[in-house]
Amino acid sequence: MTDSLLGTYRRAPMELVRAEGVRLYDADGKAYLDFASGIAVNALGYNDAGVNAAIAEAAATGLIHTSNLFRTAPGEQLADKLVAASFADKVFFCNSGAEANEGAFKFARRWARNVGGPAKHEIISLRGAFHGRLFGTVAATDRPQYRNHFRPLAGGIHIHERSIDELSRVISDEQTAAVIAEPIQGEGGVRVLDAGFVRELRALTAERNVLLILDEIQCGYGRTGSFFAYEQYGITPDLLTMAKPMAGGLPMGAVLLTQRVAEAVQPGDHGTTFGGGPLVAHVANHVFDRLRDPALLAHVRREGEWLGDQLLALSARSAKVRAIRGRGFMWGVDVTDPAKDVVARALSQGLILVGAGDHTLRLLPPLVMERRDLAQGLNALEAAIG
Ligand SMILES: Cc1ncc(COP(=O)(O)O)c(C=O)c1O
Numbered sequence: 001m002t003d004s005l006l007g008t009y010r011r012a013p014m015e016l017v018r019a020e021g022v023r024l025y026d027a028d029g030k031a032y033l034d035f036a037s038g039i040a041v042n043a044l045g046y047n048d049a050g051v052n053a054a055i056a057e058a059a060a061t062g063l064i065h066t067s068n069l070f071r072t073a074p075g076e077q078l079a080d081k082l083v084a085a086s087f088a089d090k091v092f093f094c095n096s097g098a099e100a101n102e103g104a105f106k107f108a109r110r111w112a113r114n115v116g117g118p119a120k121h122e123i124i125s126l127r128g129a130f131h132g133r134l135f136g137t138v139a140a141t142d143r144p145q146y147r148n149h150f151r152p153l154a155g156g157i158h159i160h161e162r163s164i165d166e167l168s169r170v171i172s173d174e175q176t177a178a179v180i181a182e183p184i185q186g187e188g189g190v191r192v193l194d195a196g197f198v199r200e201l202r203a204l205t206a207e208r209n210v211l212l213i214l215d216e217i218q219c220g221y222g223r224t225g226s227f228f229a230y231e232q233y234g235i236t237p238d239l240l241t242m243a244k245p246m247a248g249g250l251p252m253g254a255v256l257l258t259q260r261v262a263e264a265v266q267p268g269d270h271g272t273t274f275g276g277g278p279l280v281a282h283v284a285n286h287v288f289d290r291l292r293d294p295a296l297l298a299h300v301r302r303e304g305e306w307l308g309d310q311l312l313a314l315s316a317r318s319a320k321v322r323a324i325r326g327r328g329f330m331w332g333v334d335v336t337d338p339a340k341d342v343v344a345r346a347l348s349q350g351l352i353l354v355g356a357g358d359h360t361l362r363l364l365p366p367l368v369m370e371r372r373d374l375a376q377g378l379n380a381l382e383a384a385i386g
Pocket residue numbers: 039096097098099101130131132133182186187215216217218219243244
């Protein structure tokens with residue numbers, strides 16, 4: 001084990017050396033069933049033949065990277081597909097979730113300055129939110145331990161309660177550029193925003209000429225059983241951010257925008273060297289086609305419902321489970337023990353889980369996981385909860 005890596009993570013002790021399907025293997029040959037997907041990234045599992053072929057095809061062209069100063073086909077094709085599949089008219093590609101949200105904040109402010117002048121710059125996020133760890137996004141992230149050591153944070157970004165009454169008091173046409181929300185808060189404990197709340201928030205922002213940004217970095221791209229999570233709420237946002245599963249494990253993010261916001265953004269307003277490069281975008285085209293497959297989305301809805309039923313039964317028979325929440329292949333389990341202890345016990349039994357706060361476990365299996373593997377994971381989960 002090296003001492004050379006900066007200590008930003010408490011890594012699990014085993015060294016992962018290969019993976020296949022929904023299992024990872026360590027240097028001793030021990031198998032781990034994956035209920036985390038590399039934190040909601042590996043939707044198609046591991047060593048997927050289609051993803052591997054897409055990487056090889058793209059590499060064979062010799063064009064791994066060109067910069068955004070030149071046109072390449074894969075990014076253009078993917079942008080067309082995303083526009084055709086969503087509310088959006090334009091797409092901006094980047095390399096991560098936080099970078100997508102930073103871009104969305106800038107695009108929102110660019111639009112707001114045009115329509116309302118410099119006073120209209122405020123960005124509002126919600127209690128429990130996680131939007132990333134960069135300077136703008138950490139200011140919109142509601143976790144004191146991620147924020148406190150880095151003050152002063154970026155200005156003009158405020159966190160408010162998930163309450164229409166409060167938001168109605170603080171959102172103003174004159175000062176607010178945008179509100180950002182995760183339809184299902186991930187890191188904040190897998191909190192599914194209530195459909196009524198989301199619809200009222202959409203109506204409130206529209207009425208006050210404020211943009212609504214949906215952060216679907218964790219909950220989008222099929223994870224909750226529809227391609228975009230917003231489809232289940234009967235509303236559309238003005239901007240939407242995504243990242244994690246987009247390119248089969250390669251780094252990629254994107255911002256989707258409506259025409260009126262896109263029109264405000266001019267050449268030079270924003271940029272990124274790697275974003276939407278030909279190799280990642282070629283792989284992302286393949287992943288898009290696979291995750292748009294109605295059969296896969298039906299699998300996530302059906303097996304996700306079964307998963308929810310099993311978790312409910314578990315919560316009924318275990319005094320150590322306080323509550324469960326979720327949808328599709330994204331579930332949170334509140335436990336009485338510290339989540340990190342349960343995660344460690346699960347790992348020793350060959351199950352990979354992640355936490356979401358001090359007492360919440362997060363279940364994010366690859367979207368291709370079959371019932372027998374889900375059932376094996378649930379057995380190991382129950383044993384780890386104790
Ligand atoms: C909802 C949400 N937004 C933003 C991010 C930040 O993404 P990244 O880690 O790729 O910067 C995450 C990451 O967990 C996330 O879950």
